[in-house]
Amino acid sequence: xxxxxxxKVVEFAGxxxxxxxxxxxSDMGAEVLRIDRAEDASLGIPTDAKFxxxxxxxxxxxxxxKKEDGTEVALRLVGQADAxxxxxxxxxxxRLGLGPDVCMARNERLVYGRMTGWGQEGPLAPAVGHDIxxxxxxxxxxxxxxxxxxxxxxxNLVGDFGGGGVYLALGVVGALLEAQKSGKGQVIDxxxxxxxxxxxxxxxxxxxxxxxxxxxxxxxxxTGAHYYNVYETSDGKYIGIGxxxxxxxxxxxxxxxxxxxxxxRQNDKTAWPDFKDRLTAIFKTKTRDEWxxxxxxxxxxxxxxxxxxxxxxxxxxxxxxTFVELDGVPQPxxxxxxxxxxxxxxxPPANPGEHTEEALIDWGFETADLERLRTSGAxxxxx
Numbered sequence: 001x002x003x004x005x006x007x008k009v010v011e012f013a014g015x016x017x018x019x020x021x022x023x024x025x026s027d028m029g030a031e032v033l034r035i036d037r038a039e040d041a042s043l044g045i046p047t048d049a050k051f052x053x054x055x056x057x058x059x060x061x062x063x064x065x066k067k068e069d070g071t072e073v074a075l076r077l078v079g080q081a082d083a084x085x086x087x088x089x090x091x092x093x094x095r096l097g098l099g100p101d102v103c104m105a106r107n108e109r110l111v112y113g114r115m116t117g118w119g120q121e122g123p124l125a126p127a128v129g130h131d132i133x134x135x136x137x138x139x140x141x142x143x144x145x146x147x148x149x150x151x152x153x154x155x156n157l158v159g160d161f162g163g164g165g166v167y168l169a170l171g172v173v174g175a176l177l178e179a180q181k182s183g184k185g186q187v188i189d190x191x192x193x194x195x196x197x198x199x200x201x202x203x204x205x206x207x208x209x210x211x212x213x214x215x216x217x218x219x220x221x222x223t224g225a226h227y228y229n230v231y232e233t234s235d236g237k238y239i240g241i242g243x244x245x246x247x248x249x250x251x252x253x254x255x256x257x258x259x260x261x262x263x264x265r266q267n268d269k270t271a272w273p274d275f276k277d278r279l280t281a282i283f284k285t286k287t288r289d290e291w292x293x294x295x296x297x298x299x300x301x302x303x304x305x306x307x308x309x310x311x312x313x314x315x316x317x318x319x320x321x322t323f324v325e326l327d328g329v330p331q332p333x334x335x336x337x338x339x340x341x342x343x344x345x346x347x348p349p350a351n352p353g354e355h356t357e358e359a360l361i362d363w364g365f366e367t368a369d370l371e372r373l374r375t376s377g378a379x380x381x382x383x
Contacts, residue, residue, distance in 0.1 A: 002029020010081045018087030018115040019054040020165025026057030027334035027343045036352035038064035038380030050327045055349035062353030062380035069378035079106040087115040110185040111175040119191035131159035138197040147217025163195025226275035237288035238305035251299040353380045
């Protein structure tokens with residue numbers, strides 16, 4: 001029933017952002033078929049696939065793409081697909097005989113999504129890297145951290161998933177919409193440096209306007225301001241305050257007992273350090289639960305800082321179904337939400353090659369094809 005129901009996507013297995021994109025497309029209803037390496041399937045070793053949450057929602061076929069028959073199977077699948085997702089370094093798909101020119105010669109409507117860290121071209125294009133490297137190059141990592149301290153990597157949310165997987169999903173959906181009008185596919189070059197830079201657009205605007213400095217912990221959103229910060233409570237837990245707007249700031253002062261005192265202006269940066277000290281002392285007078293009772297749901301812009309163990313059990317998250325459980329594994333529910341064609345997790349994560357024969361039959365292969373491919377070693381089936 002999802003918004004992408006009826007679309008078929010071939011995903012070449014990788015790690016990080018490309019699987020994130022495939023998960024998003026699957027959650028929205030697309031039939032995503034993952035191509036794994038045949039050698040991974042032939043091992044027959046349990047891999048606890050159910051914990052590979054980015055792999056949820058799609059079936060897996062195992063192919064040996066170094067064999068001509070394996071490449072031909074992939075091309076037959078691509079010929080039926082609306083989109084392809086790959087996350088290899090530049091040139092790898094071309095060397096496998098599966099580059100855009102070859103695939104789009106088979107299927108001119110194909111949307112060919114490419115996911116890399118540095119992009120398909122540029123001096124660093126062939127280099128290896130990880131999230132921390134990509135966000136370093138665009139000013140994002142430099143900007144995250146407290147005053148006088150080193151930059152803090154924000155997990156791998158900004159480069160891999162925000163700047164990578166989500167932008168690839170957006171690109172694929174946009175290209176699918178365009179293909180409906182033109183009848184032609186196109187190549188999408190998604191680089192994590194580009195996506196991470198795009199996520200920094202508003203901050204670059206603030207800097208150009210003279211409202212942001214390059215010094216960490218000196219700005220409104222980077223723990224410089226006392227009214228946008230994390231504070232410890234008396235029981236060693238933490239709360240998050242985001243009272244940016246003046247009316248919300250007034251409520252913060254009222255509910256913390258500071259209203260009516262002679263105070264500096266909210267955005268007098270010279271007073272921020274002292275004000276943080278005052279709020280630090282105030283918030284340590286109560287437990288996190290006590291602050292929840294006083295501040296949660298108010299116009300302070302408040303939330304307790306929850307652990308991953310706590311988050312699924314918060315009443316708001318429970319009522320909205322923000323988290324779900326599948327095969328005994330708690331995990332975030334599909335997002336975003338649609339009123340008429342809701343998203344859903346289509347199936348648990350698959351082991352490599354778990355559905356090789358089943359999926360190939362569904363995609364039009366004959367029993368005789370499978371026998372030939374097994375004999376040649378082009379397909380792998382889990383032992």
